[in-house]
Amino acid sequence: MKRLLLPLLAGLAHALLLLLAFPPIGLWPFTLVAIAPLVWLALRPTRVNWKDAIAASLGASAFYWYQQQWVIEISTAGYFPLVMYLSIYPGLFVYLLNVLRRSFPRMPLSLLIPIAWTGLEWLRGELVWDGYSWFLISHPLIDAPALSLCGSVIGAYGVGALLASMVGIVFDFLVPIPPRDARPTRFRIRGMGPARLALCAAIVAIYFGATNLATRNPALAVAQPEIRVGIVQTNLPQDNKVAWTFEQRQEDFPRFLQLTRDAAAQNPALILWPETMFPGTFLEPFEDVDTNGRVTGKRIVSFANSLLQFQKELGIPMLVGAIGTDRLRLVPDPDKQDSHFISDHRFNSVFLLKDGRVDPLRYDKIRLTPFGETMPYISSWPWLQKSLLSIGASGMSFDLDRGSTDRIGGFEFSPTTPSPDSKRPEVVRVVTPICFEITESSLCRKLVNRAAQGRARVLIANVTNDGWFGSFDPARVEHQMAARWRSLELGVAVVRAANTGISSVTEYGRENGNRLINVEGRSSRVAGVLVDNVALFRGTTFFREYGDFCWVFPLALGTLLILAFRRRTPNNSVAATGSSLPTGGSS
Structure with missing residues (x-):
């Protein structure tokens, strides 16, 4: 149980930062670091297992218990599974990032983190259960024009990917030293290899380039009529x-x-x-x-x-x-x-x-609104949908096409x-x-x-x-x-x-x-x-013309680069050496 305390606290820290960033508090700067506790947990020397991921999800669920409380008045039976479903993703991110880092130890985190985080955000928002695109980490930045303006080029998911990359840049500077003789894990500032520096420069250039392109957008000019x-x-x-x-x-x-x-x-x-x-x-x-x-x-x-x-x-x-x-x-x-x-x-x-x-x-x-007008997947079995409605949503009828x-x-x-x-x-x-x-x-x-x-x-x-x-x-x-x-x-x-x-x-x-x-x-x-x-x-706008291609292409290219340049030598494999994360070097 003591081992699970840190994942639980990391999830709670993530939930607290989101609570501060989203309404009713609405302090958008906290969204800039909202995923940092989860990243820290994923980068610890020990391997993240399913128990750690569940503990992180339980901690993160505090945010969703609060934000989804309005569902109780509609369907008490639906409140618990909805919160549990949304809480899966923070724990899944921790597990996925840990696997990626251990599989590709020399790859920059400024590439691995957006692949894991934004990929999961997109799945939750666009695909799984017909999509539920609330609480994206980019959303509070709408109150920060200097940071959100590039959304007219790369969209809300793209802004979230850039934000995740910026978090990765910070953690690329903080290279963990593996524990020796039961010493605790710690971080220290290290120099970054040329490849990582080049990637960081490219990410910053993408942000400023997208923002500059957005400011030149004719749609933002004085409007007539x-x-x-x-x-x-x-x-x-x-x-x-x-x-x-x-x-x-x-x-x-x-x-x-x-x-x-x-x-x-x-x-x-x-x-x-x-x-x-x-x-x-x-x-x-x-x-x-x-x-x-x-x-x-x-x-x-x-x-x-x-x-x-x-x-x-x-x-x-x-x-x-x-x-x-x-x-x-x-x-x-x-x-x-x-x-x-x-x-x-x-x-x-x-x-x-x-x-x-x-x-x-x-x-x-x-x-149709998931669980408000339709039950994703479940609607394929009318008898099951009718039974669930009678249990948890009395008075509602999902009869819309x-x-x-x-x-x-x-x-x-x-x-x-x-x-x-x-x-x-x-x-x-x-x-x-x-x-x-x-x-x-x-x-x-x-x-x-x-x-x-x-x-x-x-x-x-x-x-x-x-x-x-x-x-x-x-x-x-x-x-x-x-x-x-x-x-x-x-x-x-x-x-x-x-x-x-x-x-x-x-x-x-x-x-x-x-x-x-x-x-x-x-x-x-x-x-x-x-x-x-x-x-x-x-x-x-650029996004209106090309959609999510503007951020999907760079992340897909990054994923292909990871697969193409993966080094399988024992010295570079965390799994092979049994050590923790690498202590330095360039990719």
Whole structure:
């Protein structure tokens, strides 16, 4: 047990540094050293085994126990496995880095650490369990423009890789001396070999080169034209949303309309509602089907009719979150002497309401929220999913389908303030990632690039229901932090309409480029409106054009170099000599 105390303390130190770096404290400098305790543990002379990795994970789990506490209100049974899953990665990093260091003892840590850390971050954020790209070590740096600006070239993962490389440079100076005669492990300053110095210089050059390229980015220039956007922030608690009775909907609907009137009074070009805040069952027309299966006509539900009439009188286009369907129909049920709705598919969607009608174009959510709208992998067995829902998420039903990438596009508008030198009508295309989709840079990049065809200006409008977070406001801040990263990476403005907050306008690179809704000094768990002129940036960014290739290629090249130049002589193999880490020398 005494042996496991150091891994446990290293994990706790990592958790403490992350707690200081992320909201609610938000002291971003601590993220610069957040992985240092884990690196120190991996570089100790003794071999790291699975018990050490588990102890480190248990220590690191303190961060996730705190940050994921909002899950308890949704699914008590899901809270424990989610925290345990996220906690696996710090321990896995310690184990992997120790294996890499023992296998390639002469390779610079400034190369090994980003390969291990960023590789695991990418797996967690993009691949495993459909991806959960929260709590990347680069995220707090959005508040440090000098350090995050290169994200428009290499993205959030790339900034994290550079940060891990910088930690590696420090540890490359601290070469451990192997223990002799039971002396404790210690570190001392040593000279670095020419190859390591060259690699360190290359890493620093990459950082400054990426930052310099980012500052020359035309997307960060003064933007013309602009579009005036009205954002409606509702304040519907999630427990009410899950069991939203017809009577409650009737009470909430007039309040939503009044907020919309308040926004319309400030003359926006479009008005944005949060995710699934339409109080009716369906916004689209449905088919009436008789007992013989014949379609006898089309109708719309009363809430939809009221909202469409309201929008027509308002005269301002609205983007509204609601449930979308394919071929919605009302069919009779002879057994119950009643009728019920059926459809071929159900989606979490965004609709454009214009001229009192529902526009044929809609956006259907492509990446469903893991454990909020779908159970990754488990959804392949409906009986198992149903059983788990009955145990740990009573009242929830995971019945949504994924949207098709073939149908993505952009809702078209005209700018409020056109460019002074424009010689032809300008087009603004608004893309609408829903909820957690804003945390996935690859999807947002695809949406923006698809909409930008034909040299159109692009705006991201993120609609979200952050009522899931209950009273835990740090999660709302972290969600909005992801939107700020998308603005930086893709060179476009991002507006957010969030139920319970935080609604905002983000124009990365401009003065006062992150504006939050303010209702009597509060931005979360309060209803209100935010109306503002939003910049429509010209040009693009390096990351928008090339994506994660900008950081994947260097790390992949580094991995190939490791495999190509591995030295297998006994003198250079830690495993062969039974010694600890090397005492010096160049690679």
